[in-house]
Amino acid sequence: MAEVTEILCPICHRPNLRRAKFCQHCGHDVVLNNDQPSDDRRYVITRIIKRGGQGAVYEGIDQHGRVYAIKEMLDRFADPKERAEAVARFNAEAELLQQLRHPRIPRVYSHFTDEGRHYLTMDFIRGEDLEQILEREGRIDEQRVLRWADEICDVLSYLHGKGFIYRDMKPSNVMIEPSGDVKLIDFGIAKLFKPTERGTQIGTPGYAPPEQYQGLATPQSDVYALAATLHHLLTGRDPTQELPFSFPPARTLVPTISERTSAALERALQKAPTDRFATMDEFRAALIPSTKPQPVQVRVVPKPAPAASAARPAVSPSQAAPATTVSPAIPQSPPASASGTTIQSPKVPPRRSPARFIGWFFVLGLIGLILLATFATVTRPDWLTLIIDPVSGDNTNSSFGEPLQVTYELEITVPSHATDEEILAAFREAFRARVQQEYSGRAQINQNIPISYFGKPEQIEESNDQITYRARLIGTIWVRK
Template identity: 40%
Template structure:
């Protein structure tokens, strides 16, 4: 039934869960549609005033977050004891619904989603904010394929008291415990807790189910804290060994044994994401060799690139990607001038075949800029990077982690000057 909340006209319910209900609403003050989340503080009794203060504090913090992967927070407050957040209305489907319909996802798509989440976490953690409740229902895929991470700050506002297990708190739900880090369940949340939850999500994207699925919140906590993670190979064959190892690292029981940061996770996931330079093309071997090169084995990777280019049936676009890989290996081996000449040769063919705005062309131009810096041709590098900065802003989608890289390198060069 239609109703109002202050100036907001609630038009239709979008969904509900253990933490409350989300409505689509009209904001007549700004003539826009918004999402209004009403929190359900039932069970807090006399603690409601404390909860309200904590909620308003967290809402103020998270409203400062500005990232393409985080919906904007427009307003927050309390009306007659009802806590609410007013946010950007994000069209799309929850990742939980996509998993229900499609089951396990292709490796490149799963890695791409996880990398987008890691990019958001890297930004949020840099602002001192931990999500605390990362799960598929809090991940929205827009019609254009972009990912939005929902509900920053909500779990922090409803955090149990120190020493109280999360699954006995009034706001706990089994669906949350399915993705919860062992230390978080007993009130010790750290940025690495988000990485554990991301590991659970990535596991589900690859296996079609989370690592632990027992229906009892207590048993789920026990499994997260004590049971070995069921091997991904038991659910699906053909997952790249490096990706399996990354999932295992994210799901380490001890947060100190997980990857050092979301930034590191984002970089590692790039080996399996289709970015058209090495991983978005038809031949699956390209992703494996790229991962080998990035892991510090350029000589071995160089041999494998050359073997791939000699293989029968490899397409022209794949050959160009392999030639880019060869040049990067040569550069990593100290033959900078040779690497630069190789990349310039590839660039002309990439522009002709793919077009000047293709991400692979932009990536090759950036690598040429990096090599020009290494050869001491700083003026030429800065001219290239200035042109590339504008082209990346125009041709790369919002949220692409490559946007801003040329600007960052230019700033470093300016400081060096």
């Protein structure tokens, strides 16, 4: 970030020198959180991001130069008692927001009153919101929307678990960072400073469900509003320009949308809360196919002993065992021994050239194959197991099913000086431990496909020279039958 040379007055918004303590134009104090400080941070405003009837959002820095978003809530109360109650609610909700720790929620740092104005400071998020993306691109590809939906469901489920109802889900409240990650912004705290009026709605028309027009909000209300947002993203149909609570099935508007997605949205957009998904996790499961693998169950039928003669006894269909695994036939292959594959070398014709050399090469190749099979039998590395077992015909030793992709969201704590390579190594170790825990030692990780990030790791806590990160990782495993 370039060095800050000018700061803005929080009252008249005119520029001042960086070192100024008071505005050279109106004389007001330009340093925030020094009137009734809530902590040791002191802020100055560097840029106006947005101003409206309820307040403003600024970019600012603290005394150490760290960048923040600074929200100002305007006080519209005429009754001193209502004002005191609103300030108390503001402080209580701000303190709750400060306790939230999630990679898709901007962290709240300070909340304070300065010269009669109420402020909240949080992480500054760079990127653009979904409303801006919609205006530029029109409707958006389903896979891209589902990736965002997965992250939004995750953060809303977290909020519900903490006792929060978001109440104002809409495209403009979802930021997409340059990395592609989602951030949920604007927790509606400014509404605490709006005087209470009978019939005042909570939420945004077009996205808010019917019950919010009566001042009611539940987790099912967030389900509806998120579905309305996703419907807008997928179809390009702006619900604020249509009849209230009217959402045609998404698939009738855009036939390429999958039946699964369209059906999940249709249920989530029901007018009665009881007809929707009960929780955000249920909506997420209906909307997005699960990536969690299920253990593969396979019955392997032992090979029958060789018959003494060519005649075979008749077997009725009811007595026949179903065969689930078939080994590829290898022409002229003798039976396998306990230690590997034993193959008799063909006789090499004496004193015949070049057949003599071809025979020797064949013998050496067979010896190499035997050594490879023996190595696989003793060490059983995953990549050799998958090659040797079909060749040897030893289905009883072929203990792994098809490769499966799994993803986990993990947290690690490392020293604050850890490098990117050390952080990735710690995440990979946590991934291996999670695989062993979930599959009770029955799974092996494919070392040929490295465990990698699915998204970007994010810092969620820092204390005592330790930093805690959260990230989603993806890897490929084999599960024992």
